[in-house]
Amino acid sequence: MTTDDLGACLRLAEDRQWGREERKWLFLLQGGEGYGILGPEGELVASAVLTRYGTRTAAISMVLVASRHGRQGLGGRLIRHVLDQTRGATVFLNATGAGRPLYERLGFRVTSPVAMHLGTFTGEAAGASRVAVPEDLKAITDLDAEVVGADRSALLARLSGFAEQIRVIEDGRRVTGYAGMWRNVTNTVVGPVIAADPQDARRLIADLASQVGGPVRIEVEECRRELAEWLTGHGMVAGMRTSDMVAGGRVLPGDRTRYFAPVMSALG
Ligand SMILES: CC(C)(COP(=O)(O)OP(=O)(O)OC[C@H]1O[C@@H](n2cnc3c(N)ncnc32)[C@H](O)[C@@H]1OP(=O)(O)O)[C@@H](O)C(=O)NCCC(=O)NCCS
Structure with missing residues (x-):
């Protein structure tokens, strides 16, 4: 097609x-x-x-x-x-x-079972991240490749034109996390979220979701209990359940401990 x-x-x-x-x-x-x-x-x-x-x-x-x-x-x-x-x-x-x-x-x-969290975010911005600029693309792409173990450079190059905003978080020396959000039909989707730890993931989500003022959606693996509870406590409650699946007994490459949410469920 x-x-x-x-x-x-x-x-x-x-x-x-x-x-x-x-x-x-x-x-x-x-x-x-x-x-x-x-x-x-x-x-x-x-x-x-x-x-x-x-x-x-x-x-x-x-x-x-x-x-x-x-x-x-x-x-x-x-x-x-x-x-x-x-x-x-x-x-x-x-x-x-x-x-x-x-x-x-x-x-x-x-x-992994996955829950879709949806609702108006009631928290405040964490103020821990900044809006990504075109010069960040290489750092974002390198970090992304480490975490997902594959070359998503073509997707990431197109994401800036599709997303409402992409933000990065740094440790003073380099980009250690990034997240984006994009507009769907009836809500704004936060994704991807890649971060060094759960705290940075929450900060990135808060910095994005606090700008929306309407329904925000994010897909979270159910093993991320702490993140799910935090989202629920900030107005984004768990709804539809789906399942992440991999073919042929394989395991996805990369360092998935730093992977908190997909761009969208269609893309990982
Ligand atoms: C999920 C979906 C894509 C399946 O498509 P489908 O063409 O019905 O799938 P198949 O016909 O290959 O298989 C479905 C069932 O029909 C059975 N089947 C296949 N050929 C058959 C036939 N000739 N006669 C009777 N049954 C048949 C299969 O064994 C299977 O049985 P099960 O449901 O008991 O396991 C379809 O139901 C759909 O579009 N659902 C809504 C959207 C959705 O959820 N998509 C999945 C996104 S992840």
């Missing part, structure tokens, strides 16, 4: 009661590879997007099958086709309850 398929993707999403996430689809289709299956009248009946991070990891997202074509094997066929394109990369995704059994049959295993 290309960005010309955006309208068809949005119709497919609406059929499954997903929002019209136009900016998000565009961002994903521009930076990744969109795959679709056409129905008898040439209409899009199934979708998936593959985003590669160099050759080491790849994310699958936006897996949808039109409800009238559900349970006919299209979802499984499409994911198998996408997996065939990944050439040895460690493939991961974030699964809804509806998608999880399908992915399990295809050899994905749950690595």
Whole structure:
């Protein structure tokens, strides 16, 4: 698929009661590879997007099958086709309850349950970070590569045009953390969040979320209990539960102790 398929993707999403996430689809289709299956009248009946991070990891997202074509094997066929394109990369995704059994049959295993926290942030800015400038891109990209163990430079180069704001936190010598936020249909998503420790993660989130004044969303792994409690205590309560999954018994590379939130669940 290309960005010309955006309208068809949005119709497919609406059929499954997903929002019209136009900016998000565009961002994903521009930076990744969109795959679709056409129905008898040439209409899009199934979708998936593959985003590669160099050759080491790849994310699958936006897996949808039109409800009238559900349970006919299209979802499984499409994911198998996408997996065939990944050439040895460690493939991961974030699964809804509806998608999880399908992915399990295809050899994905749950690595972590994830909770979506949503609400108006009631805390104050920590004042510990600053707005990133173009000259920070190299430091952000290097730090990101250490933490996720893959080359996300293409994604990060595009993120500044997509995000409302990106902030960095420093230890006096170098950038030790960064975070961004971007506008979705009905809320502002805080992500990614990469930080040296939980305190810096909270500071980055506070410096971003305190500017919003409306619903803010963030996806947090359920093992981050302290962060979840802090978010809940600041108006962002846990809602929908999903599962992070990785294919073929692999483990994601990098230093995940410094990884606090994805750019979006579609991208890691
Ligand atoms: C999740 C989703 C993509 C699955 O797509 P799908 O095309 O229905 O998937 P498949 O047909 O390959 O497999 C689904 C089920 O149908 C069964 N099935 C497949 N072919 C079949 C056939 N010919 N006859 C009967 N059942 C069949 C599969 O065994 C599977 O069974 P299970 O649900 O009991 O495990 C689809 O339900 C969807 O779009 N859901 C909403 C959006 C969503 O949550 N997407 C996942 C994001 S992570």
